[in-house]
Amino acid sequence: MTLPRHMAGDRMRRLALVDAASAAAAASVVLPCQLPTRAVRRAALFSSLISGRASSGLQPTPTQGSPAQRVLELPSLSYGDTPMSPISARPSTPDTSWMDVENASSRRYGSRGPRISLDSGMRLRRLREALNEPAFTFHSKVRPRRVITYVQTTPGVDPKPLQDLLRAEAVRRGWEVRAWQELVDRHGPQAPQASEQWRKARKLMHEGFADGVLVLDRSHISPDDAEYEVELWFVHQRQCFTALVNPESAAS
Incomplete structure (x- = not known):
C-alpha cells in the first residue's frame, strides 16, 4: 500500500526523532570501565577509609558545611583518671636541664682549658702591665x-x-730619681684627687717632667679599685707608667 506523500514525510520525521533520542540515551550511559582512573582510585580509597573507621568504632560525623563533607572524630585519650585531648597528650614543657649543665661545662672547659675567675688584684695587675707596655717599649x-x-x-x-x-x-731598675721628684703625703689614706702631692705627681707626668711613678704598693695610690683604675688610665694617657714594688696580687 502506497502512502500519500505528505503522510510518508511525517513518518520519516518520527523515525528520525526516535533514532536521535535512542542515540542520546545510549551516549548518557557511562560504563564503570569508562570512568577515569584517578576518580576510580579516589572512590576506592574513600570507601576503604570509611569501612576501616567503621570497623574500629569511629563514626563519621557531618560538619557544619556541605552534607558531602565528613570528618572523623578521634577518641579521647586518658592518662589514669584524667582525660586528655590528643594535643595535650604531648608534654608542653620538655626537660631542658641537661642543656644548662652542658652549657655551664662548655663555658668552664673550653678549647683553651679550664677558666679560672680572676680576683680584683690579678685583674688590676694585668691591666697595669698592659697599660705600661707602650711606655716601656720606647726607651731614650x-x-x-x-x-x-x-x-x-x-x-x-x-x-x-x-x-x-x-x-x-x-736604681736597681736603672731609673733616675731627683730630690724634687720624691713626694710624700702625710695626711693618711684619702682619695687620689684629694692628695696635694699626688696631684703634683700627675702634673709632673702631664707636663713631661717624669716618665712614670713608683710606689710601694697600690694602697699608696688608692685601695679602691675604681679610683685606682682611673689613675692607671690617667698615667697611661700621658705615655707614662705606674710601677709597684709589691704587685697588686701580692698586696691584696
Whole structure:
C-alpha cells in the first residue's frame, strides 16, 4: 500500500526523532570501565577509609558545611583518671636541664682549658702591665727614665725608710730619681684627687717632667679599685707608667 506523500514525510520525521533520542540515551550511559582512573582510585580509597573507621568504632560525623563533607572524630585519650585531648597528650614543657649543665661545662672547659675567675688584684695587675707596655717599649738613648717616688703615710710616721726603699728600687731598675721628684703625703689614706702631692705627681707626668711613678704598693695610690683604675688610665694617657714594688696580687 502506497502512502500519500505528505503522510510518508511525517513518518520519516518520527523515525528520525526516535533514532536521535535512542542515540542520546545510549551516549548518557557511562560504563564503570569508562570512568577515569584517578576518580576510580579516589572512590576506592574513600570507601576503604570509611569501612576501616567503621570497623574500629569511629563514626563519621557531618560538619557544619556541605552534607558531602565528613570528618572523623578521634577518641579521647586518658592518662589514669584524667582525660586528655590528643594535643595535650604531648608534654608542653620538655626537660631542658641537661642543656644548662652542658652549657655551664662548655663555658668552664673550653678549647683553651679550664677558666679560672680572676680576683680584683690579678685583674688590676694585668691591666697595669698592659697599660705600661707602650711606655716601656720606647726607651731614650740620651737619658735614663725619670721616675717619681710617691709615699703616703699618716701623721707622725717617718717616711724616710720607704723613700730609701723606693730610691734603691729605682736604681736597681736603672731609673733616675731627683730630690724634687720624691713626694710624700702625710695626711693618711684619702682619695687620689684629694692628695696635694699626688696631684703634683700627675702634673709632673702631664707636663713631661717624669716618665712614670713608683710606689710601694697600690694602697699608696688608692685601695679602691675604681679610683685606682682611673689613675692607671690617667698615667697611661700621658705615655707614662705606674710601677709597684709589691704587685697588686701580692698586696691584696
